Amino acid sequence: xxxxxxxxxxxxxxxxxxxxxxxxxxxxxxxxxxxxxxxxxxxxxxxxxxxxxxxxxxxxxxxxxxxxxxxxxxxxxxxxxxxxxxxxxxxxxxxxxxxxxxxxxxxxxxxxxxxxxxxxxxxxxxxxxxxxxxxxxxxxxxxxxxxxxxxxxxxxxxxxxxxxxxxxxxxxxxxxxxxxxxxxxxxxxxxxxxxxxxxxxxxxxxxxxxxxxxx
Numbered sequence: 001x002x003x004x005x006x007x008x009x010x011x012x013x014x015x016x017x018x019x020x021x022x023x024x025x026x027x028x029x030x031x032x033x034x035x036x037x038x039x040x041x042x043x044x045x046x047x048x049x050x051x052x053x054x055x056x057x058x059x060x061x062x063x064x065x066x067x068x069x070x071x072x073x074x075x076x077x078x079x080x081x082x083x084x085x086x087x088x089x090x091x092x093x094x095x096x097x098x099x100x101x102x103x104x105x106x107x108x109x110x111x112x113x114x115x116x117x118x119x120x121x122x123x124x125x126x127x128x129x130x131x132x133x134x135x136x137x138x139x140x141x142x143x144x145x146x147x148x149x150x151x152x153x154x155x156x157x158x159x160x161x162x163x164x165x166x167x168x169x170x171x172x173x174x175x176x177x178x179x180x181x182x183x184x185x186x187x188x189x190x191x192x193x194x195x196x197x198x199x200x201x202x203x204x205x206x207x208x209x210x211x212x213x214x215x
Contacts, residue, residue: 002074003030004109005051009043010034010061018064018155026069027057034061041120041129044105048115060106066151073109073147082142083110083134086149097144103134107152114140 006029008015015034023029033050035043044058055077059065066072066088073086076094085108089095097103114137124132137144 005056006032007047022065026065039125058105066149082137083144085146089148095146102131105130
């Protein structure tokens with residue numbers, strides 16, 4: 001059976017008991033590797049360097065994996081696939097993340113050889129490092145998939161976007177083309193969910209203010 005290293009960026013010394021139990025139940029793991037470095041992009045970079053398996057799992061330190069997680073996700077390990085998220089996406093079985101769209105790293109299998117040379121771009125040190133890593137994989141010609149695994153969830157509160165993170169999105173790293181395409185991507189996501197449209201309006205207003213101040 002294929003084994004994977006489980007790589008978890010965290011500021012805690014110990015995992016939540018339920019998180020550890022879900023890893024033992026759902027993942028054929030070789031090692032569980034914790035990394036406490038900050039910013040988050042550095043923690044992810046160090047975890048990539050420490051992982052040794054062909055595929056490894058990036059897992060948030062407060063995520064519980066749904067039933068049959070590895071079985072459902074690993075069936076998509078085709079030669080042209082570079083990363084596979086396993087989260088609850090509702091009725092759809094599988095989505096493909098395209099160029100300029102943001103992949104998630106809360107429970108994601110990644111082909112290690114594709115990201116060993118990843119160097120986070122300036123402006124992505126603490127926020128949107130998942131977007132940067134997504135684009136790194138896609139630019140190499142590999143697919144980034146999002147597979148439906150009901151029951152995969154955070155057990156603590158995680159806002160969809162912090163104010164600090166959004167300021168980074170506006171002021172560093174991203175080109176105006178990336179900002180526009182990412183905004184369209186967000187609109188598509190949230191139009192299909194019950195999440196309030198206020199978030200999109202806040203994004204639009206912030207972008208207009210940023211453009212006004214940076215003419």
